[in-house]
Amino acid sequence: MKQKVTAVFDIGKTNKKFFLFDKDFKEVHKEYISFEEIEDEDGHPTENLPALKQWLKDVFDNILKSEEFSVKAINFSTYGASFVHLDENGQILTPLYNYTKEIDAEIVEQFYNEYGNDKELMRTSGSSKSPGLLNSGLQLYWLKHKKPEVFKKIKYSLHLPQYLSYIFSGVPLSEYTSIGCHTILWNYETKDYQEWVYKEGINAILPPIVSTETSLNMNYNGKRIKIGVGIHxxxxxxxxxxxxxxxxxxxxxxxxxxxxxxxxxxxxxxxxxxxxxxxxxxxxxxxxxxxxxxxxxxxxxxxxxxxxxxxxxxxxxxxxxxxxxxxxxxxxxxxxxxxxxxxxxxxxxxxxxxxxxxxxxxxxxxxxxxxxxxxxxxxxxxxxxxxxxxxxxxxxxxxxxxxxxxxxxxxxxxxxxxxxxxxxxxxxxxxxxxxxxxxxxxxxxxxxxxxxxxxxxxx
Structure with a gap:
């Protein structure tokens, strides 16, 4: 009889890991891989997203064929401050911009002059002021004002954990831990997106928010599997x-x-x-x-x-x-x-x-x-x-x-x-x-x- 397990992809900046856990959360299987980084259009190192996606699919498809394990659920844990931007056909529009990337100083200055000069934004969003993309919300502002032709094509912007979930479910969603982690998107006082998100119309490309404990019961390759929405x-x-x-x-x-x-x-x-x-x-x-x-x-x-x-x-x-x-x-x-x-x-x-x-x-x-x-x-x-x-x-x-x-x-x-x-x-x-x-x-x-x-x- 096959052992019932929960699968988890745990994606770090360097190591990409895959685990199977039994009902008592004991590890019963693991796989590791790492990829050479590629470069974005500015020559900044970034995740090889196509290679990562292919590895995810290959590993999971292989484990579903296993005679030893029966996967009942899958979830995803990844580093934060990283967006995947999809067009209306679900195609990726940009590289996975590295959160270490610094962007045009005039754009950063423009944003903070308009929305964050009095530190109130930093306080209510639980973020620190950053010159680059460590605050992932700034990436959306940067794309809108610096790359408007790309921004206009965005149907959904997904944080990396939710994109991995999307690969398997096809359902675009947002969840709290990714939104609330030094993104400057969330207001901890109003428990809603920051006012600047609405003023810039960025809320329109952010999918519906669900609880981190949400899972989708889906038929995947003929198997009935509970697919989690990912977590920071x-x-x-x-x-x-x-x-x-x-x-x-x-x-x-x-x-x-x-x-x-x-x-x-x-x-x-x-x-x-x-x-x-x-x-x-x-x-x-x-x-x-x-x-x-x-x-x-x-x-x-x-x-x-x-x-x-x-x-x-x-x-x-x-x-x-x-x-x-x-x-x-x-x-x-x-x-x-x-x-x-x-x-x-x-x-x-x-x-x-x-x-x-x-x-x-x-x-x-x-x-x-x-x-x-x-x-x-x-x-x-x-x-x-x-x-x-x-x-x-x-x-x-x-x-x-x-x-x-x-x-x-x-x-x-x-x-x-x-x-x-x-x-x-x-x-x-x-x-x-x-x-x-x-x-x-x-x-x-x-x-x-x-x-x-x-x-x-x-x-």
Whole structure:
């Protein structure tokens, strides 16, 4: 008898992944691929959308022929800030413009002069001001005013998760997590599109909005399959925590970016939040997720490379360094900010890096102490720690002994847990279209949940 499974395509900027999950959300099959980027008309690197589409179809068609699995549902998790524009025949009109692409400065200035100069737009939309397409709504404005001949042909503009769903369903839809993630499209106060969207007539090319939990029961290649509408990957990665943890918490998702997420807010951002570079993600029910980003992993990589060169250590030597209390105590007793960051701006940063240590271990402890102080500020920016006492950390830094011990120490009023969420956003996409209720044991069973306690201060 074939095993009943839910299929998920989890599409990152680099790796494209396909998973099958059983009824208990255990991974039973996976496939990976990556594609060389192509260039848009301006020579900017972008997703090879035709190759991606072909791979999606080939992988899914093959799995439907499997003698081992019976696919009952499929959903899609992808990176955000990316639109696919379709004409009236469903044909793609433009490249999938990369969210790193910067556009004509005069168009950006024109937009913000007309709609966003007083920061009210940034506040109510939960977005930060961007010179390029990281705010995906700006792409629609840019197309209308810079490429009107293309804009006139657009029947629907779909965020990438919804386009992947469209490939299989043929039904154009919008959903909350893609709309609400730093797009400048959504107004968290009115719970509707921003006024500028209507003034520009852009609402006409945005398909009907449905719940992220929506699925379409369809006949696909002779099989009756439930097709999800897709979900933004950051919102998807948060979903298993929201569904299984009943008390308020903060999730810190670490990697190249360290993103602190607080899903327990009921109000839009304040001007103070915007000035502190906070933004909103969105839960599947449309509620805001207050968040703050820190380029922690990138800065860590840069500074560790410098330390490795200075002390003539192998590139991976830093992975062997464990927390040493005596080293920490000695550094902390006469602490001075010593690192000049390359990808982070901070008021305490010196003019140049200046540390006087004779060993890699000492310098590395000092580096981690400074980075954790930045991380603590980042967490405090988005949460009232007198009201929230649970902290989850997943991603690359969950394995860093010094990072975890210092974070536990400086936030010792919080109960710190680390998780191995390698399936993260894919698992969330499967859960989004499932009727299964998660309990408090879910993280322990599926995420290798580990408790941490603050170290004891000697003397």
């Amino acid at each position: 990957d950051s919102s998807s990665a948060l979903l298993p925590y929201v569904r299984s943890v009943k008390k308020p918490f903060v999730l810190v998702s670490t990697g190249t970016w360290s993103i602190s997420l607080n899903p327990f807010v009921d109000t839009p951002l304040t001007l103070e939040d915007i000035n502190s570079d906070c933004i909103n993600y969105m839960r599947i029910n449309g509620k805001p997720v207050k968040s703050s980003r820190l380029f922690l992993g990138n800065e860590y990589k840069v500074q560790v490379a410098k330390l490795s060169e200075k002390f003539s250590k192998d590139d991976d030597y830093h992975k062997t360094v464990a927390f040493n209390y005596e080293t920490y105590a000695r550094i902390n007793s006469d602490f001075k900010y010593s690192f000049k960051w390359e990808s982070i701006e901070h008021k305490n940063m010196p003019e140049q890096t200046n540390y006087n240590y004779s060993t890699f271990e000492d310098a590395y402890h000092h580096l981690m102490l400074e980075l954790v102080k930045l991380q603590v500020e980042n967490i405090e920016r988005i949460a009232d720690l007198e009201k929230i006492d649970r902290l989850y950390v997943d991603g690359g830094f969950s394995d860093n002994d010094i990072y975890i011990k210092l974070l536990s120490h400086y936030l010792r009023g919080m109960k710190l847990r680390t998780t191995k969420a390698s399936l993260g956003s894919a698992l969330g996409a499967a859960i989004a279209i499932s009727d299964t209720k998660l309990n408090s044991k879910f993280l322990k069973k599926n995420y290798a949940l580990k408790k941490h306690v603050p170290f004891i201060i000697n003397g």
